[in-house]
Amino acid sequence: MIDLSINFGGIKAPNPFWLASAPPTNSGYQLMKAFEAGWGGAVWKTLGVPVVNVSSRYGSVNYRNTRMMGFNNIELITDRPLADNLREMEEVKKYFPDHAVIASLMVESKAEWEQIIKDVENAGADGIELNFGCPHGMCERGMGSAVGQEPEVLETIVGWVKNAANIPVITKLTPNISEITDPGLAAVKGGTDSISLINTIKSIVGIDLDTYAPLPIVDGKGTNGGYCGPAVKPIAMHMIRELAQHPEISKVPISGIGGVETWRDVVEFILLGATSVQVCTAVMHYGFGIVREMEAGLRQFMEEKNYKTIYDFAGKALPNVTEWKHLNLKHKVVAEINPEKCIGCELCYISCDDGAHQAISLSDDSKIRIPSIIEENCVGCNLCALVCPVEDCITMVKRDDGTQHITWDERAQNDDIPITFDDDRAGGKGHFVPKPTDALK
Amino acid sequence: MAEYIKPNTEAEFKKNFKQKKPLMNDTEAYFEASRCLFCYDAPCVQACPTHIDIPLFIKQIHTDNITGASKTIFDSNWLGNACGVVCPTGVLCEGACVYNHQDVPPIQIGRLQNYATNNTIDADKVIFKVGKSNGKKIAVIGSGPAGIAFACEVRTLGYEVDVFEAKAKPSGLTVHGVATYKITNEEALKEIEYLQKQLGFHIKYNSAITTKAQLQDLEKNYEAIFLGVGLGNTRTLGIEGEDKDNVIGAVEFIEELREKQHKMKVPQKVVVLGGGNTAMDAASEAARMGAKKTVLAYRNSKEKMGAYSFEYDLAISAGVDSLFHVTPLAIVGNGKVEGVKFAKTEMVDGQLKTNMNNTFIVRCDLVIKATGQEKMGRLYDLINDLDVGRNAVIKVNETTFQTSNPKYFAGGDAINGGAEVVNAAYDGKMAAQGMHKWLMK
Numbered sequence: 001m002i003d004l005s006i007n008f009g010g011i012k013a014p015n016p017f018w019l020a021s022a023p024p025t026n027s028g029y030q031l032m033k034a035f036e037a038g039w040g041g042a043v044w045k046t047l048g049v050p051v052v053n054v055s056s057r058y059g060s061v062n063y064r065n066t067r068m069m070g071f072n073n074i075e076l077i078t079d080r081p082l083a084d085n086l087r088e089m090e091e092v093k094k095y096f097p098d099h100a101v102i103a104s105l106m107v108e109s110k111a112e113w114e115q116i117i118k119d120v121e122n123a124g125a126d127g128i129e130l131n132f133g134c135p136h137g138m139c140e141r142g143m144g145s146a147v148g149q150e151p152e153v154l155e156t157i158v159g160w161v162k163n164a165a166n167i168p169v170i171t172k173l174t175p176n177i178s179e180i181t182d183p184g185l186a187a188v189k190g191g192t193d194s195i196s197l198i199n200t201i202k203s204i205v206g207i208d209l210d211t212y213a214p215l216p217i218v219d220g221k222g223t224n225g226g227y228c229g230p231a232v233k234p235i236a237m238h239m240i241r242e243l244a245q246h247p248e249i250s251k252v253p254i255s256g257i258g259g260v261e262t263w264r265d266v267v268e269f270i271l272l273g274a275t276s277v278q279v280c281t282a283v284m285h286y287g288f289g290i291v292r293e294m295e296a297g298l299r300q301f302m303e304e305k306n307y308k309t310i311y312d313f314a315g316k317a318l319p320n321v322t323e324w325k326h327l328n329l330k331h332k333v334v335a336e337i338n339p340e341k342c343i344g345c346e347l348c349y350i351s352c353d354d355g356a357h358q359a360i361s362l363s364d365d366s367k368i369r370i371p372s373i374i375e376e377n378c379v380g381c382n383l384c385a386l387v388c389p390v391e392d393c394i395t396m397v398k399r400d401d402g403t404q405h406i407t408w409d410e411r412a413q414n415d416d417i418p419i420t421f422d423d424d425r426a427g428g429k430g431h432f433v434p435k436p437t438d439a440l441k
Numbered sequence: 442m443a444e445y446i447k448p449n450t451e452a453e454f455k456k457n458f459k460q461k462k463p464l465m466n467d468t469e470a471y472f473e474a475s476r477c478l479f480c481y482d483a484p485c486v487q488a489c490p491t492h493i494d495i496p497l498f499i500k501q502i503h504t505d506n507i508t509g510a511s512k513t514i515f516d517s518n519w520l521g522n523a524c525g526v527v528c529p530t531g532v533l534c535e536g537a538c539v540y541n542h543q544d545v546p547p548i549q550i551g552r553l554q555n556y557a558t559n560n561t562i563d564a565d566k567v568i569f570k571v572g573k574s575n576g577k578k579i580a581v582i583g584s585g586p587a588g589i590a591f592a593c594e595v596r597t598l599g600y601e602v603d604v605f606e607a608k609a610k611p612s613g614l615t616v617h618g619v620a621t622y623k624i625t626n627e628e629a630l631k632e633i634e635y636l637q638k639q640l641g642f643h644i645k646y647n648s649a650i651t652t653k654a655q656l657q658d659l660e661k662n663y664e665a666i667f668l669g670v671g672l673g674n675t676r677t678l679g680i681e682g683e684d685k686d687n688v689i690g691a692v693e694f695i696e697e698l699r700e701k702q703h704k705m706k707v708p709q710k711v712v713v714l715g716g717g718n719t720a721m722d723a724a725s726e727a728a729r730m731g732a733k734k735t736v737l738a739y740r741n742s743k744e745k746m747g748a749y750s751f752e753y754d755l756a757i758s759a760g761v762d763s764l765f766h767v768t769p770l771a772i773v774g775n776g777k778v779e780g781v782k783f784a785k786t787e788m789v790d791g792q793l794k795t796n797m798n799n800t801f802i803v804r805c806d807l808v809i810k811a812t813g814q815e816k817m818g819r820l821y822d823l824i825n826d827l828d829v830g831r832n833a834v835i836k837v838n839e840t841t842f843q844t845s846n847p848k849y850f851a852g853g854d855a856i857n858g859g860a861e862v863v864n865a866a867y868d869g870k871m872a873a874q875g876m877h878k879w880l881m882k
Binding site for chain 1: 471472475476478479480481482484503539540541542543
């Protein structure tokens with residue numbers, strides 16, 4: 001029997017699917033609807049100091065036929081009165097006592113923090129999330145990412161909160177920083193019970209070509225927004241991994257945020273060490289019902305792999321995520337084209353010839369459109385397999401016998417760092433490079 | 442059984458003659474364009490008789506550069522708009538689309554092409570430039586696709602052009618001999634008007650060139666003459682009763698129908714003689730006009746028909762019946778048509794033989810002869826040293842389209858005996874370049 005329930009740093013929830021603090025968690029109405037739909041928890045849209053919002057708030061990046069591949073917003077924290085939010089929070093908890101309701105908070109002074117923590121505890125919140133991430137608007141007032149970018153300030157505030165709070169505390173980090181482990185470590189030092197990341201990335205999603213203003217446009221002008229959606233998932237995954245592999249930070253659980261839309265995203269986040277995921281853009285695009293696909297897919301995956309809880313496979317990819325210097329330099333794969341499947345678009349040919357290593361050739365007979373791999377030139381870069389529009393038409397086939405293993409690190413230790421260009425795979429040494437003038441033929 | 446009820450109003454006519462390739466809306470075009478793989482050395486380009494850079498214009502549609510897409514199209518094909526809907530794309534560009542090898546529907550290239558050009562024409566975008574005047578004047582006989590393409594191209598090369606048209610409207614078979622469900626008169630004429638407005642060639646309507654004196658005038662007043670004369674009226678069969686009322690040529694039938702639409706009288710029972718694409722168009726149109734029984738009669742087997750199989754399928758789906766291996770012996774009836782007397786044909790030693798012992802009569806009220814058009818032989822006889830081939834088509838140099846009389850160039854149906862609009866458009870363009878080269882010597 002699969003059990004999806006989690007205990008995330010002291011916050012219990014029936015499943016790891018949480019709504020991130022964002023427009024979908026702006027009201028009790030939305031949370032109740034979400035819990036009905038199957039979400040296990042929700043981080044309430046950030047409560048804090050009074051704000052005013054602008055009209056025209058979201059922008060998007062469409063890619064080919066996909067809308068909102070990337071998404072940004074310049075909306076601030078909640079603009080609804082605190083009392084309304086607290087009253088609704090209490091009501092939600094009454095109807096859904098076993099679901100996780102987490103209050104995202106953002107205030108300035110120690111006194112304000114202490115007061116608002118008391119307020120949300122009284123309203124029945126199961127936990128607190130500290131918004132140290134918003135990269136627009138609030139940071140100009142010294143909050144949000146302004147805190148997340150200053151580890152010392154972050155640590156101090158986490159300390160205040162931990163002293164004042166009786167419920168678990170999640171610290172939410174901004175990715176707008178060069179080393180994510182710096183604020184991560186500061187949060188742990190400050191005593192946080194868990195960490196969530198990533199908040200949105202500073203972004204400009206587009207420029208209107210008639211008015212020359214960035215999107216979204218507010219009366220002819222715009223500002224940087226916070227970028228999220230499927231486009232940011234790779235960045236989020238890398239940052240989750242960095243925290244999950246850190247000896248100190250990994251002692252606290254991580255809630256993964258950033259581009260999660262499908263069960264595959266959820267499984268990947270868990271494999272990298274996240275034990276809850278938070279979702280916003282997918283819900284803003286498709287509604288709360290998207291959770292059905294996530295849950296069904298996660299269950300199917302767990303059934304097939306024989307996992308009982310998500311903790312059975314949480315972090316399972318981490319041992320395989322290593323530094324470049326530990327990769328086996330003797331591993332060799334080459335591309336193989338299945339002529340039965342090839343449809344003759346020749347994208348592999350042109351991408352390899354123009355964009356990579358000139359390892360694919362065309363037939364002299366123009367009627368034959370199936371390209372061939374020039375094996376001596378194939379460095380196993382994967383590009384052809386990536387551009388091929390047909391599933392499993394180009395595969396990367398292992399060519400080394402698996403008996404040899406040497407890494408850069410091992411070479412360094414053996415005092416075998418090259419002093420000349422001696423890479424067997426290098427163009428000019430391991431394989432031919434066409435003459436410059438061949439391009440003009 | 443007839444599938445169509447006789448149309449009595451314009452709306453009913455439009456319903457029965459619904460455009461086979463309707464104009465795409467912006468969303469449809471965006472999504473369809475997004476599917477294009479941007480193949481290298483794309484097979485669709487190779488399959489297009491005018492070699493339009495199809496992947497480029499599709500990408501331009503996708504990036505909302507509709508004007509640019511139209512430039513790409515018109516750069517190769519002056520009748521880009523008409524060709525988008527009248528081309529047999531299933532055997533040309535779309536038939537070559539690599540998606541066919543994947544059992545995925547090919548990109549709807551024709552409709553995308555029509556979408557781009559139609560939008561550009563409607564927006565009246567100026568995209569063509571007349572060449573710097575070189576003071577030379579050229580005459581064109583015939584304002585069909587070959588003549589128009591020729592006129593457009595020579596205008597960009599700096600020549601003055603007068604087009605002599607026998608009829609009252611331009612476009613040739615596009616507005617006279619193509620089924621209305623493929624293109625409306627309005628759309629065909631709109632494109633010519635658009636081209637004419639920017640390129641400024643003159644068309645003299647109701648100006649048939651039929652005498653030696655007229656030709657001598659042209660030869661005296663113009664540097665060169667382009668023969669885009671197409672084909673003549675439907676050939677006579679030379680069978681008994683052919684002169685009866687209600688015996689009509691297919692091209693004439695189609696032309697009359699385009700003109701009169703729902704007001705045209707099509708009787709209950711129709712026999713169409715022939716197996717080419719025009720026969721299919723005529724049969725399909727008779728059925729769409731509510732004829733109770735439309736019979737397509739062809740002297741050989743289904744496989745031997747000149748028509749594309751999709752054109753035959755379209756006729757069948759309109760409710761047309763077919764009769765193979767029959768040859769008409771006589772058209773019977775007292776004054777008006779009452780039927781066609783056929784004899785069965787059979788293959789004997791690889792020769793198609795008529796079996797006079799096996800004859801029968803198919804009752805009908807209208808006979809449409811789609812058995813080919815006459816060649817313009819009488820005109821050709823008036824031109825000195827004009828080399829005309831075995832099939833009464835003008836012989837031209839393959840690359841320059843110059844005839845044996847150097848002052849004359851030719852293209853379109855006049856040189857190929859009857860092909861597609863796109864072939865004529867290509868010939869016209871190439872002939873213009875060939876002529877320019879000759880005059881610049």
